[in-house]
Amino acid sequence: MKRRLVIPGEEVAEGSIILGHGVYRDGEKIYSSILGLLDLNENGVRVIPMTGKYLPKVGDYVIGEIIGNPMPTAWEANIHSPYDALLNASDYYSEIEPFSILLSKIMPPGKMIYALIREITPTKRIYITLRAIGTHPLKGGRIINISPAKVPRVIGKKRSMINMIRKLTGCRVLVGQNGLVWIKGELKAENLVEKVIMTIESEAHTSGLTDRIEEMIEREIK
């Protein structure tokens, strides 16, 4: 299925229909508000963005970097979104006495973490947690940065793409919804995964990508 590219202000639908991301209603008609691919079906209408910053959503897994000097009971993390995230000490350790230990001794600025967005307040304070399943501070490996709009392609349908990459290269790969990717494994395999993910990003709009990437990895491994 080929989706049409729409630009801001382009008419995409009319009448009563459920509005998704990237569209707005003016009277009877519905217009796109962003540049992206139109997804129109009986369930509703939305525009899949082609570019843009990551907007945090509760329940997203993200990769972040601890920044600045920690407050007495919380860290601050840069999650490559318009808003910095807060990581309360109680979201990492169950029991921590305020001021009893310097948080920068536990996680100094520059530490990378794989965290879950737990709460977003109406004033746009973002709380992340390291006590959810799968979340942890990241040790070693490398981080690469891709466009958040391309993350669904790197993960693939039912995680097919990322599982295939993990299986064939033996690397540990974590993809944050905010466009940061963590890779850890053998040096050669890490280089290969980095190359593969960059290829996926630049060819995200083409179809049959998973098969071609699989071929590419098998060719490189030999």
Next chain:
Amino acid sequence: MKVGEPEEFIIDGKRLDGRAPDELRPIKIEAGVLERADGSCYLEWGGNKVLAACYGPREIHPKHEARSDRAALRTYYRMAPFSVNDRKRPGPDRRSVELSKVIRNTLESVVFLHLFPMTAIDVYIEILQAQAGTRCAGITAASVAIADAGIPMKELIPSCASGKIDGKVVVDLFDTEDNYGEADVPVAIIPRTGEIALLQMDGNLTQEEFEEALNLAVKGCKDVYEKQKEALMKRYGGE
């Protein structure tokens, strides 16, 4: 008569640069030219060369500029020292502060700022070469850069000027006409609704002349809008 002022602006129905009265200078727009910016646009409009870059939404500094109900749109219009014949003294001056404000007000009418409270959206407009009509060129380039950054907006916003030379209303003045002509009317519109987002007038026009000038500028805006759409389609591989 001043030095450099031509005796006649329209000779045999043609203007000094060979254009018809209702003809625009050639326009070239390219989106996504800068690697580091979130969105960018390079525009050539006759002798005008403009580079626009957009960052954001991002954390706002200084914090006191944050608005709890919407993003702060900040525009910076800047002319390069080499953009005009006499060297332009670098740094903010009355004119660039005013134009930054005028352009900000124009863009605020289309960008959905309420979606990003407590953040900043920064738009930088660099005039590399000027040949009159840089505010229109700046608005045109900035709106393409904002769309390229993936920021939600009502619509792209094209801009075009018209003016009066030799007692005749013409569209899109170039520098000689602008300097020695009788009036200049920059206009920006929201194409779908036809709403006017920017309207200024420098010089004197009668009511009939003003209406003619406005109509010409709106027609020019619609041509510019087509170029903007083309540029974005080309950048993202649409047909």
